[in-house]
Amino acid sequence: MNKIKKSVVLMILLALTLILFTACGSDDKASGSGDGVVELKFLHKWPQPEYSVYFDDMIKKFEAENENIKIKVEAVGDEPIKDKLRILMGTDTQPDIFFTWSGEFATKFVKSGNSLDLTDALNKNPQWKNSIMEAGLEPFTYEGKNYGIPLRINGKFFVYNTEMFEKYNLEKPKTWDEFLVVLETLKSNGITPIGFGNIFPWAGSHYLTGLNQKFVPQEVRMKDYNPKTGEFTDPGYVKALEYFKELNDKGYFNSGVNSTEHNMASEMFYGEQVAMVYVELEEFSEMEEGLPGKWDFFAMPEITEGKGNKNYLTGAPDGFMISGKTKHPEEAIKFLEFLTNMENSLELVEVTGWPSPIIGAVSLDNSSEYLVEGMNAIAQAEGMALWLDTDIHIKISDVYLPNLQELLNGTKTPEQIMKEVQDMALEVQKEAE
Amino acid sequence: MNMYRNKKIAVFFMLPAVIFVVLFIYYPIIQNFFYSLFRWNSFSPDRVFVGLDYYRRLFKDPVFYIALKNNALYAFISIIVQVGLGLVLAAILEEKAFRKYQTFFRTTFFLPAVISITVVGLLWQLIYNPNIGLLNAALKAIGLENLTRAWLGDSKTAMLSVIATSQWQYTGYIMILFLIAIQKIPEELYESAMLDGANAFSKFFYITVPQVADTIVVSMIITMIGGFKVFDEVYVMTAGGPGRSTEVLASYLYRSGFRNDEMGYAATIATIIFAITFVTTLIQLKASKANKEE
Numbered sequence: 147m148n149k150i151k152k153s154v155v156l157m158i159l160l161a162l163t164l165i166l167f168t169a170c171g172s173d174d175k176a177s178g179s180g181d182g183v184v185e186l187k188f189l190h191k192w193p194q195p196e197y198s199v200y201f202d203d204m205i206k207k208f209e210a211e212n213e214n215i216k217i218k219v220e221a222v223g224d225e226p227i228k229d230k231l232r233i234l235m236g237t238d239t240q241p242d243i244f245f246t247w248s249g250e251f252a253t254k255f256v257k258s259g260n261s262l263d264l265t266d267a268l269n270k271n272p273q274w275k276n277s278i279m280e281a282g283l284e285p286f287t288y289e290g291k292n293y294g295i296p297l298r299i300n301g302k303f304f305v306y307n308t309e310m311f312e313k314y315n316l317e318k319p320k321t322w323d324e325f326l327v328v329l330e331t332l333k334s335n336g337i338t339p340i341g342f343g344n345i346f347p348w349a350g351s352h353y354l355t356g357l358n359q360k361f362v363p364q365e366v367r368m369k370d371y372n373p374k375t376g377e378f379t380d381p382g383y384v385k386a387l388e389y390f391k392e393l394n395d396k397g398y399f400n401s402g403v404n405s406t407e408h409n410m411a412s413e414m415f416y417g418e419q420v421a422m423v424y425v426e427l428e429e430f431s432e433m434e435e436g437l438p439g440k441w442d443f444f445a446m447p448e449i450t451e452g453k454g455n456k457n458y459l460t461g462a463p464d465g466f467m468i469s470g471k472t473k474h475p476e477e478a479i480k481f482l483e484f485l486t487n488m489e490n491s492l493e494l495v496e497v498t499g500w501p502s503p504i505i506g507a508v509s510l511d512n513s514s515e516y517l518v519e520g521m522n523a524i525a526q527a528e529g530m531a532l533w534l535d536t537d538i539h540i541k542i543s544d545v546y547l548p549n550l551q552e553l554l555n556g557t558k559t560p561e562q563i564m565k566e567v568q569d570m571a572l573e574v575q576k577e578a579e
Numbered sequence: 580m581n582m583y584r585n586k587k588i589a590v591f592f593m594l595p596a597v598i599f600v601v602l603f604i605y606y607p608i609i610q611n612f613f614y615s616l617f618r619w620n621s622f623s624p625d626r627v628f629v630g631l632d633y634y635r636r637l638f639k640d641p642v643f644y645i646a647l648k649n650n651a652l653y654a655f656i657s658i659i660v661q662v663g664l665g666l667v668l669a670a671i672l673e674e675k676a677f678r679k680y681q682t683f684f685r686t687t688f689f690l691p692a693v694i695s696i697t698v699v700g701l702l703w704q705l706i707y708n709p710n711i712g713l714l715n716a717a718l719k720a721i722g723l724e725n726l727t728r729a730w731l732g733d734s735k736t737a738m739l740s741v742i743a744t745s746q747w748q749y750t751g752y753i754m755i756l757f758l759i760a761i762q763k764i765p766e767e768l769y770e771s772a773m774l775d776g777a778n779a780f781s782k783f784f785y786i787t788v789p790q791v792a793d794t795i796v797v798s799m800i801i802t803m804i805g806g807f808k809v810f811d812e813v814y815v816m817t818a819g820g821p822g823r824s825t826e827v828l829a830s831y832l833y834r835s836g837f838r839n840d841e842m843g844y845a846a847t848i849a850t851i852i853f854a855i856t857f858v859t860t861l862i863q864l865k866a867s868k869a870n871k872e873e
Contacts (some may be wrong), residue, residue, distance in 0.1 A: 228837075231622075233622075258620075258623035259623075345817070401729065402710060404729060404731075404732030404820065405707060405708060405709055405729045548822045551821035552734075552822035555734060
């Protein structure tokens, strides 16, 4: 008797699981259902509560103003979103509005027809278009058309401990030679000059973003970063690697850079174990929290022998694109307009401390003088050197980045690395045809 | 009565399971091979037929051999430590003198196996940290300063460090499998051995080991396959770095498919992983069968 009971229960359980499975499969009719309500899927990369609250508030406000639009939000962290986006793009359940970095990372979505052309929308609303910094829009263009709206604009700066600099009579270095003097002085006084964590080598690629820009003439670099024409034969690339390696070989970084995380490097800076750390504008609010009132910053110093444009800055905007397959382009554009209008950009700066590319959104009223100064530096720069890891073809980046760790470990020379990069660039060229 | 002889009914009852296995295991394996013949990525519909190009490329790819070597090392060390040490630990805990404390040790050793890999990975990343890590500090404290190094940042030690973490985590798990197997051994065998004057060592080698032979084979297969499928530990702790020194097949597959947009190449690697685990499992099963028949 008991046995029969048991098997009946089992059968029921089995049946239930099967029903569950089949039920899961048929649940994608949700968007755009009959009663005139439009549902937009929105994917961004800030699951951290201190940042996601901004988006949640915005969505509430937007939905209150537009009763016929519902926004379904999803947030995925910085690393996983790189894979998630690629997968989602291949499915029918693409998000209507999605986060992306600028540069090649965004371009590949454009080229595969996954991104909506926003040129008309921007031209129809000149007030909107003119409110966005050119340096924020430009990296989202492809063949003269706009595909993305920037949410933030980021620069990379050396942040330093002002007390330590004062103690040894050091000033913000303007040239690389002055920079080396600063580093040497600190080191000879027993202070580790720069905190650096390269266990995930995007961190090293940010150094190289600046160094490549400074060493290689602009046209040559742009030609090389284009997958169709990239060769990477300019001697400046080797020089850039040598300069980077010198910082490590001379002991200007903490020990074990390849097993340290970037966050750990920042922690060392707050703990005053290192005098400097190389961070993004968006991290300035964290710097202020970690070492209040005792820090200042400077951009990567000029390199006299470099052939690149001297008025460039390392940094890039990131922001949102609209899916090329969206059924509701107008509503999606409306949401992006809403997100980047003046009022909401002010709130973005207020809540997150992020550098907004909307002209005038970052001011002394709502941000620290450092953030304002950093934004000024971006506004005055002639152009931006976009993050190396998202600006070149992913396959080249995949050779370049891990090799930065080998470079610092001394297991590969700059020439060897550039040879590998050149080989991969040729392979990518062939595939691009 | 007749029902047990009726083959038709037997087939009918097996059908659901067969369909499940075919649909969710065999079909994807074939499909995966099919995918490896094309150049494609996940977000674009175009597929270019490339034939066996990816297989040719794979066998010339130095990273593939680094990964293969790392997987082999992973599997080898895991079998030695997890199966070897796991069995010894289980035998010790089953000794009369230790039975009283068995529950405590069993839980302690098993505990790491239930912690999420991400947590374990980050935990050990901190332990290995060259500046604030526990390991270097401990070495310094006992005067072994010259042994300190950047464990995960140095190509020479990175792979072994990751493997060591995995041993810490899973030896307890295999130990539990052996505990169960040992508890099933009839007590009389040990009693008669004792009457014959066998000591602990001979009891272990002449009774315990032969009696748990099946479990040894199973756990060797589990750890071997685990060694070739390993992904999370590497991904969390080093992401394949420094350089490519800790790349394993699964992380290389992932990198190819989801980062470098080469799904075809990823499928090729997947096919190879399947071939390796399939063949070695067959060999192990065959070997254990031959052993039994002797």
